[in-house]
Amino acid sequence: xxKRFGRGLTLALLALLGAGAGAGAGAGLRAQAxxxxxxxxxxxxxxxxxxxxxxxxxxxxxxxxALERARGAAVRSFARTMxxxxxxxxxxxxxxxxxxxxxxxxxxxxxxxxKSAGEAxxxxxxxxxxxxxxxxxxxxxxYHQGMxxxxxxxxxxxxxxxxxxxxxxxxxxxxAEHLAHARQLQAQLAxxx
Amino acid sequence: xxxxxxxxxxxxxDTVVWQNTDIVPHTVTSKGWNSGPIAxxxxxxxxxxxxxxxxxxxxxxxxxxxxxxxx
Numbered sequence: 001x002x003k004r005f006g007r008g009l010t011l012a013l014l015a016l017l018g019a020g021a022g023a024g025a026g027a028g029l030r031a032q033a034x035x036x037x038x039x040x041x042x043x044x045x046x047x048x049x050x051x052x053x054x055x056x057x058x059x060x061x062x063x064x065x066a067l068e069r070a071r072g073a074a075v076r077s078f079a080r081t082m083x084x085x086x087x088x089x090x091x092x093x094x095x096x097x098x099x100x101x102x103x104x105x106x107x108x109x110x111x112x113x114x115k116s117a118g119e120a121x122x123x124x125x126x127x128x129x130x131x132x133x134x135x136x137x138x139x140x141x142x143y144h145q146g147m148x149x150x151x152x153x154x155x156x157x158x159x160x161x162x163x164x165x166x167x168x169x170x171x172x173x174x175x176a177e178h179l180a181h182a183r184q185l186q187a188q189l190a191x192x193x
Numbered sequence: 194x195x196x197x198x199x200x201x202x203x204x205x206x207d208t209v210v211w212q213n214t215d216i217v218p219h220t221v222t223s224k225g226w227n228s229g230p231i232a233x234x235x236x237x238x239x240x241x242x243x244x245x246x247x248x249x250x251x252x253x254x255x256x257x258x259x260x261x262x263x264x
Contacts, residue, residue, distance in 0.1 A: 084218060088218065092233075171216065
């Protein structure tokens with residue numbers, strides 16, 4: 001199993017937390033975890049919105065790549081669900097941003113996500129069939145784990161607007177389900193089915 | 194992300210309504226019948242006539258499962 005896929009998100013967020021605190025990543029994490037003393041948010045609302053939209057858009061793109069290259073029916077079905085769900089979430093996020101007059105603002109986390117997605121895409125684009133299925137699902141497992149970590153540790157704590165925060169809370173169960181679904185497929189693929 | 198309640202008991206002839214309060218589409222799918230996609234905010238209903246336990250799931254999200262027991 002290639003464990004390198006999808007680690008970019010977590011690493012990028014750790015780096016950003018560290019930078020935000022003006023110290024090492026460890027200090028940033030402690031500041032975030034402390035909670036009681038209300039630290040400045042790691043991201044502004046326009047940045048939170050941009051990260052959310054970027055993360056969804058990346059997974060829609062990966063799903064489309066999977067429909068071009070994946071073999072297994074269950075993997076292809078998973079890819080269609082990723083496209084359907086992440087498109088729906090982005091539509092909701094876009095409508096909320098428009099209503100709140102929030103213009104998503106590019107930032108280091110979004111840039112990092114895009115960079116690691118480009119690398120994952122380059123690697124996946126060399127694979128087909130069963131090899132693609134395994135690599136794609138491995139990537140989806142770590143990517144969704146990274147998204148859950150980001151939602152819990154950065155996006156929800158950072159969001160200031162109540163509706164934006166609520167949208168992130170509402171999205172979380174879908175991400176958790178996608179992770180469980182991807183893990184099921186990962187186990188099936190490892191078993192050779 | 195789940196059916197709530199996941200286990201429901203109704204009388205034969207009752208109508209069961211599934212409301213999608215989530216932000217992504219779902220289905221209610223069993224042997225022999227399928228709601229098709231139920232959009233966010235939409236609902237779908239079915240009259241439960243045959244007695245017994247009916248297991249169903251979401252074709253999009255395999256971790257979502259439920260039962261209707263028809264008395």
